Amino acid sequence: MKLNMRLAARISLAVSASWLCASSARAQYLGDVQEAKDHVGSALARGDFDGDGVQDLAIGVPDESVLAWSFPGGGTTYPGAGAVHVLYGVAGNGLTTAGTHFLRQGVTSAPNLGIGSYHAFGKALVAGDLNADAFDDLAIGIPGQTVNGFAKAGGVQVLLGSAQGLRVHEPIWWTQDSTGIADQAEAGDGFGSSLAVGDADGDGFLDLAIGVPLEAVGSAAQAGGVHVLRGSPTGFAKSGHTWWTAQQLFLGPEVKAHFGFALAFGDFDADGFDDLAIGAPESFRAQTYAGAVHVLRGSASGPSGGGAQLWHQSVAGVAGIAEAYEQFGFALAAADLDGDGFEDLAIGVPGDVVLGMSAGGVNALFGSAAGLAVTDNLLISQADPFVIEDPEEGDRFGAALAILEFDGFAYLSIGVPGESVGKIQGAGALETVGIGARFVGYCHFFTGYPSEDRGFGSAAAMGDYNGDGYEDFAVGMPLLDSFVPDAGGVHVAYAYEPFPQQWVQAP
Numbered sequence: 001m002k003l004n005m006r007l008a009a010r011i012s013l014a015v016s017a018s019w020l021c022a023s024s025a026r027a028q029y030l031g032d033v034q035e036a037k038d039h040v041g042s043a044l045a046r047g048d049f050d051g052d053g054v055q056d057l058a059i060g061v062p063d064e065s066v067l068a069w070s071f072p073g074g075g076t077t078y079p080g081a082g083a084v085h086v087l088y089g090v091a092g093n094g095l096t097t098a099g100t101h102f103l104r105q106g107v108t109s110a111p112n113l114g115i116g117s118y119h120a121f122g123k124a125l126v127a128g129d130l131n132a133d134a135f136d137d138l139a140i141g142i143p144g145q146t147v148n149g150f151a152k153a154g155g156v157q158v159l160l161g162s163a164q165g166l167r168v169h170e171p172i173w174w175t176q177d178s179t180g181i182a183d184q185a186e187a188g189d190g191f192g193s194s195l196a197v198g199d200a201d202g203d204g205f206l207d208l209a210i211g212v213p214l215e216a217v218g219s220a221a222q223a224g225g226v227h228v229l230r231g232s233p234t235g236f237a238k239s240g241h242t243w244w245t246a247q248q249l250f251l252g253p254e255v256k257a258h259f260g261f262a263l264a265f266g267d268f269d270a271d272g273f274d275d276l277a278i279g280a281p282e283s284f285r286a287q288t289y290a291g292a293v294h295v296l297r298g299s300a301s302g303p304s305g306g307g308a309q310l311w312h313q314s315v316a317g318v319a320g321i322a323e324a325y326e327q328f329g330f331a332l333a334a335a336d337l338d339g340d341g342f343e344d345l346a347i348g349v350p351g352d353v354v355l356g357m358s359a360g361g362v363n364a365l366f367g368s369a370a371g372l373a374v375t376d377n378l379l380i381s382q383a384d385p386f387v388i389e390d391p392e393e394g395d396r397f398g399a400a401l402a403i404l405e406f407d408g409f410a411y412l413s414i415g416v417p418g419e420s421v422g423k424i425q426g427a428g429a430l431e432t433v434g435i436g437a438r439f440v441g442y443c444h445f446f447t448g449y450p451s452e453d454r455g456f457g458s459a460a461a462m463g464d465y466n467g468d469g470y471e472d473f474a475v476g477m478p479l480l481d482s483f484v485p486d487a488g489g490v491h492v493a494y495a496y497e498p499f500p501q502q503w504v505q506a507p
Helices: 005-017
Strands: 026-033 043-047 056-061 066-070 074-078 083-090 094-103 124-128 137-142 155-159 172-174 194-198 207-212 225-229 242-244 262-266 275-280 292-297 304-311 331-335 344-349 361-366 373-380 400-406 409-416 429-436 439-446 459-463 472-476 490-493 501-506
Touching: 026 083, 026 094, 043 137, 043 472, 056 124, 056 137, 056 459, 056 490, 083 137, 094 501, 124 194, 124 207, 137 194, 155 207, 207 262, 225 275, 262 344, 275 331, 275 344, 292 344, 331 400, 331 409, 344 400, 361 409, 409 459
Parallel strands: 026 501, 043 124, 043 459, 194 262, 262 331, 400 459
Antiparallel strands: 043 056, 056 083, 066 074, 083 094, 124 137, 137 155, 155 172, 194 207, 207 225, 225 242, 262 275, 275 292, 292 304, 331 344, 344 361, 361 373, 400 409, 409 429, 429 439, 459 472, 472 490, 490 501
């Protein structure tokens, strides 16, 4: 396959940027002390929370144990309560500890619905300007939240941005028992397991999609659902929120379909309304864990079932063969990857069978005036000649997806958290590829500082964290053994700078 000149130019640009894997990193310590299985970096989100033009980074630590004090009575430790670190970017310096937040339930930095063990505060994160005030806001998923006595019903906390950063003492809370929300909180729903922002109704305010992948629909356990909350000048409108299940679209509810496991907004038909892609990577039409993706069209009234699409590897013309345990729809990302003015959808298939191995792949569907189409769609894997490394059993290529913007082009970053680097098993990696004229070209293979079983590439968030005009890599490695097993961390590599940062909690 011969690459066209436009694609070749894009590849050379990305390679010349040289996000280097240098011989040493700048060790940086987050607030709090390391504990085994904290899993720092399980989720990441970038946003400009203080409006200074430099991106900031939110880091999820969903398995953090939290000591909360009450008077009288002293302190109580809640295992798995969860936490979120927020680092602010500084022009010329990058991410620093200055003004950082360490958010937890049950402490003054994050007023709450009630702290509890295994709430998993920070399991999902997303940033965006929900109230159109020029400051990005942060939504935090808490899928283990107890609501009105129902364990693991789930909740979402939204913190609005300001010139001073996130307004951490003024959170907006949402559960399925909130006014204006369809359905109701039930034990084990997992409301807040996934999050995405986009302007589905074209009113200039970003809307918030909230996944509830463990929701029972009728008698179908864990069939899943998705709420879409409308943005407004106050953060959220008082009405017009919508509730979606697979039953409303193409299929009856299926047990353990996990509709809403992954979410992404993108304007696939370039009509000015963002469409919503919903991953259901588990059981599909009796093929266990084969997976599917539903797409709702945006409209003036928000997401609409009219013209909705259903995608999977059994759709005629879609690259690949649907097989059990492939998990089509495990991760999603949207951007105009081929530069034609229509946003496109990347779909993670981390169990995709490649050369007889469960190594993983990514399906790319391209936008058009009619929405996503099969025309020239791709299945990207490490077996492709322009993708670095070879497929191996358990690589999980496509388990995480992120978009890198560079010199006016959008590149796709693909997490490979099970990748072995040399003889180092499970070190993990991040591959970034460019798609031009609908061919795939290699751009970058990034491993940071490999160590065994650290899950590098489990999450990624690209942003200009030092204000130099180039986006930088922030990559989660939640299984990193730092001073204790599986403490986790985040690797931040800056464009054109030789020394990246490695953020971990203090020893």
